[in-house]
Amino acid sequence: MDQGFVIAAERIAAQHCAELIMPRRSEPDFGAGLTRLARRMALVLPDLLSGFVDDVRITAKAGEPRCGDVAALLQGDDADVSHVALSVGGGDDDFVLSIDRRAVFELLDRAFGGDGRIAGDLPAAIPLSGQSILTRLERGIADLLAALAPVGALPALRIGRREGDAAMLRAFPGEERVHQFTMSVQGGDADPWRLAVTMRPAMAELLAEAGADKAKRSAIGPHDEPFADIPLRLQATLIDMRLPLSRLSGLKPGDMIPVSVARSVPLALGGKIIAHGTVGEIDDRVALQITSAFSHSVS
Known part of the structure; x- marks a missing residue:
């Protein structure tokens, strides 16, 4: 008795497209x-x-x-x-x-x-x-x-x-x-x-800027867009004085309070002092001449 036999497929094997069998991409992390x-x-x-x-x-x-x-x-x-x-x-x-x-x-x-x-x-x-x-x-x-x-x-x-x-x-x-x-x-x-x-x-x-094919940008400095034109509010404190509560409560129009302008005027940004200067004048306008800024001082 012949024991040999041949196995033949009834139909063509399924051919899945690459999109179905490729590994699933993870969600981009931005x-x-x-x-x-x-x-x-x-x-x-x-x-x-x-x-x-x-x-x-x-x-x-x-x-x-x-x-x-x-x-x-x-x-x-x-x-x-x-x-x-x-x-x-x-x-x-x-x-x-x-x-x-x-x-x-x-x-x-x-x-x-x-x-x-x-x-x-x-x-x-x-x-x-x-x-x-x-x-x-x-x-x-x-x-x-x-x-x-x-x-x-x-x-x-x-x-x-x-x-x-x-x-x-x-x-x-x-x-x-x-x-x-x-x-x-x-x-x-x-x-x-x-x-x-x-x-x-x-x-x-x-x-x-999380695209894998995008080149890394160089560090942005204060002179680069978009930061270069953003206005920042600075505060120069010319007078910092103390006044007793009794004197303060009795203030009325016409009273004179003696004050003295600080020799070294602090210049602050967002409540943090970034520079100091002295009061001067430019074109008949009060100006501040910077004597130190960002830990750099001038004599």
Whole structure:
């Protein structure tokens, strides 16, 4: 009896395309790049906000960037927030800027001479004066975001629709996951408020400069864009004096208080002394001649 037999396939073996059998690519990680961007924004944001208030020290602290689905990031908490869509070309949403509504009422209160402390529940609607502040705030942060991007990468961002309910905004249609970084902002001793910038992956890659094929950029100095033209508020303290409470409480118009200008006038940026100088005059205007700066002194 012949035990030999031949095994033949009934049909042609399946041929899977390379896209199906290739290893699955991991999700790009833009965390390090977005962290750097958020920290840069935290450095210059106080100068932007100083245009809304006077003589109030403003600080900003960057949070850790996150990645998740749109609902989780934009509707992750029940905070009273204003969301506005930003786009590069006026088409699809590229960013969503979220700002605590309490920030608007704080800035509004300070504009009318208050201390910025907002107690209790916020009003349901923002008054017209507050709407103006919110619009200026949105425009300023959008311009700052474009300025911090790689040179020429982002034109002026267009401000689109605004909603208090993130679900009604219907942001980022077609995007499964988006990226976000947050900022905690505090004015004086008032409670801090929060802003967040959420973006689609293409914008996260652009801002984080995380493309594997992109060359590393050289370090940016103070004379390079976008920092070269950012205005910084300096404070020169000409007089630092003490006055008894009894004398201070009795002050009235016409009183004369003897003062003396310090020989070495400190020049401060953000509450930190960066230089010293002496008072002089240039073209009939009071001027400050720098005698030491950044640990370098002149005789």
